[in-house]
Amino acid sequence: MDLTFWFYLSSGLFLGWSLGASDAANIFGTAVGTKMVKFRTAAVISSVFIIIGAVYAGSGASQTLGTLGSVNTLAGAFMAALAAALTIYWTVKLSLPVSTSQAIVGAIIGWNLFAGKPTDVTVLSKIVGTWVFCPILAGIIAVLLYFLIRLIIRRCRITLIRQDCYTRIGLILAGAFGAYALGANNIANVMGVFVASSPLQAATVGSLFTLSPAQVLFFIGGIAISVGVFTYSRGLMTTVGNGIVRMSPLMAWVAVVSQALVLYLFASQNLQHFLISHNLPSFPLVPVSSSQAIIGAVMGIGILKGSSINWNLIGRIAVGWILTPIAAALLCYISLFFLQNVFNLEVCR
Amino acid sequence: MFHLHLSLFAKTKALESDIDNFHNKLINASMTFGKAVDVYLKEGKSEKFKKISRQIKKIEHEADALRRSIENQLYSNNLLPDLRADVLQLTENLDRIINKFDEATYMFYVEQPEIPEEYHAGIKDLGRLSADCAENMGMASRSFFRDMASVRDYSQKVYFTEHESDVCSRQLLEKVFDSDMPLANKLQLKQFINEIADIADTAEDFIDELLIFTIKRSI
Numbered sequence: 001m002d003l004t005f006w007f008y009l010s011s012g013l014f015l016g017w018s019l020g021a022s023d024a025a026n027i028f029g030t031a032v033g034t035k036m037v038k039f040r041t042a043a044v045i046s047s048v049f050i051i052i053g054a055v056y057a058g059s060g061a062s063q064t065l066g067t068l069g070s071v072n073t074l075a076g077a078f079m080a081a082l083a084a085a086l087t088i089y090w091t092v093k094l095s096l097p098v099s100t101s102q103a104i105v106g107a108i109i110g111w112n113l114f115a116g117k118p119t120d121v122t123v124l125s126k127i128v129g130t131w132v133f134c135p136i137l138a139g140i141i142a143v144l145l146y147f148l149i150r151l152i153i154r155r156c157r158i159t160l161i162r163q164d165c166y167t168r169i170g171l172i173l174a175g176a177f178g179a180y181a182l183g184a185n186n187i188a189n190v191m192g193v194f195v196a197s198s199p200l201q202a203a204t205v206g207s208l209f210t211l212s213p214a215q216v217l218f219f220i221g222g223i224a225i226s227v228g229v230f231t232y233s234r235g236l237m238t239t240v241g242n243g244i245v246r247m248s249p250l251m252a253w254v255a256v257v258s259q260a261l262v263l264y265l266f267a268s269q270n271l272q273h274f275l276i277s278h279n280l281p282s283f284p285l286v287p288v289s290s291s292q293a294i295i296g297a298v299m300g301i302g303i304l305k306g307s308s309i310n311w312n313l314i315g316r317i318a319v320g321w322i323l324t325p326i327a328a329a330l331l332c333y334i335s336l337f338f339l340q341n342v343f344n345l346e347v348c349r
Numbered sequence: 350m351f352h353l354h355l356s357l358f359a360k361t362k363a364l365e366s367d368i369d370n371f372h373n374k375l376i377n378a379s380m381t382f383g384k385a386v387d388v389y390l391k392e393g394k395s396e397k398f399k400k401i402s403r404q405i406k407k408i409e410h411e412a413d414a415l416r417r418s419i420e421n422q423l424y425s426n427n428l429l430p431d432l433r434a435d436v437l438q439l440t441e442n443l444d445r446i447i448n449k450f451d452e453a454t455y456m457f458y459v460e461q462p463e464i465p466e467e468y469h470a471g472i473k474d475l476g477r478l479s480a481d482c483a484e485n486m487g488m489a490s491r492s493f494f495r496d497m498a499s500v501r502d503y504s505q506k507v508y509f510t511e512h513e514s515d516v517c518s519r520q521l522l523e524k525v526f527d528s529d530m531p532l533a534n535k536l537q538l539k540q541f542i543n544e545i546a547d548i549a550d551t552a553e554d555f556i557d558e559l560l561i562f563t564i565k566r567s568i
Contacts, residue, residue, distance in 0.1 A: 161368070161428070161429065169357070248431060249430075
């Protein structure tokens with residue numbers, strides 16, 4: 001493994017860094033913004049659990065992306081990740097809710113088109129379906145959780161100060177779970193395109209456990225996400241906590257748990273096996289947008305409490321569903337053309 | 350994490366205990382004040398009255414110390430960050446009511462007004478109504494921390510007793526100024542009546558704020 005591998009991987013690492021910088025705010029934003037949890041505590045917990053989630057449970061969603069398009073050269077994977085990263089930068093500029101999933105799916109389709117490989121329409125429709133379903137499901141879960149919490153508080157007559165104490169602990173636990181689910185679900189966006197072409201070998205950690213080559217890749221991606229959390233998420237966390245969405249810590253807990261559950265449902269292979277073995281409908285293992293999940297959860301609570309539906313926000317999410325993948329696909333296609341014809345690099349086999 | 354949870358629970362328990370004790374002080378102050386007015390009307394500045402007056406002063410000092418401890422805990426331990434401002438405002442308000450009890454008792458102690466027999470029943474009623482009003486304010490505030498659903502019940506009692514104390518003080522003032530007392534005595538009595546009625550008015554102002562805090566926190 002030479003330096004070129006790390007150069008090619010850099011676009012994925014950059015994507016991971018930006019994911020950590022933006023999406024950690026969805027998990028710990030309100031907790032840090034309202035000073036319920038210190039930033040350092042939030043950053044350490046996020047980082048540790050994102051890495052655990054990515055390494056332990058990241059393969060499910062990654063396999064789904066693999067079936068959509070198996071980017072089989074490092075240069076191709078580099079460009080797919082870079083196209084996704086640049087598209088995210090552009091959507092952030094347009095103030096659209098960022099979705100790494102949509103960008104990377106678009107980029108993979110762009111690679112498929114360039115390489116002349118077929119795009120599995122069934123898998124694609126499954127993925128697109130989850131994008132629409134994810135915020136709706138988060139909203140429904142948030143409403144159910146809200147009712148449950150309200151019932152518990154009213155029945156148990158928990159004092160305000162204890163409530164604060166439990167909420168604080170709950171926010172830390174929910175943050176840990178949210179970080180785990182984010183790592184498990186979104187590592188596919190960051191490192192998924194590199195799985196097929198990665199030269200990494202399996203690694204044994206002491207004599208405790210062995211990481212498969214994909215898990216080693218996910219571990220590296222997890223570290224990139226963590227660096228993003230530590231270096232760039234602080235400002236966003238404060239903004240989420242105090243600016244865009246002003247919620248009480250208890251409502252923030254409901255929103256974070258809802259988002260984490262949605263991400264977990266779309267990432268856990270164990271849960272999928274369990275549901276299938278009990279003849280229950282299962283969830284496809286697909287990377288989904290944590291930002292859109294939390295927006296769905298917040299809107300669910302808002303609608304329940306009598307707020308009007310923010311059609312502007314829903315419109316912007318819907319525009320993102322269409323615009324982000326198309327832009328990423330186009331950018332990836334054009335960039336691959338340059339990479340192949342100007343730099344003479346093998347972008348597909 | 351385990352250590353964090355243990356220390357958080359300990360800090361929570363300590364704060365909860367202080368807030369509870371602080372409310373006890375307000376309720377004690379209001380009951381003691383009612384007793385002080387009774388004793389003064391019966392005995393004037395007797396030894397018993399002096400003892401009760403000292404009791405109220407002591408309660409006021411202890412309440413001040415508790416308020417400072419609550420404020421200190423809220424900031425140094427970073428507790429209740431999202432409603433810290435509301436809790437601080439609430440404790441300041443309750444403390445002001447306790448101070449008012451102390452001030453009113455001290456006025457009796459220092460000025461020793463001569464109150465003709467015919468006003469005794471009215472002033473006794475006014476003292477009782479103001480004390481009840483403050484006591485209900487204390488109960489409402491305690492409910493804010495324990496059981497928010499009851500805040501509205503107690504606030505209704507505060508509004509009712511405040512209205513009653515208003516009526517009572519107006520009747521007393523009319524009666525005083527219709528009398529043949531020297532103007533100086535009339536003005537002194539007016540000052541006492543207003544001082545006592547002001548306790549209920551203050552409690553009513555604070556209950557409005559408390560209701561807003563409750564709406565903000567209701568889930």
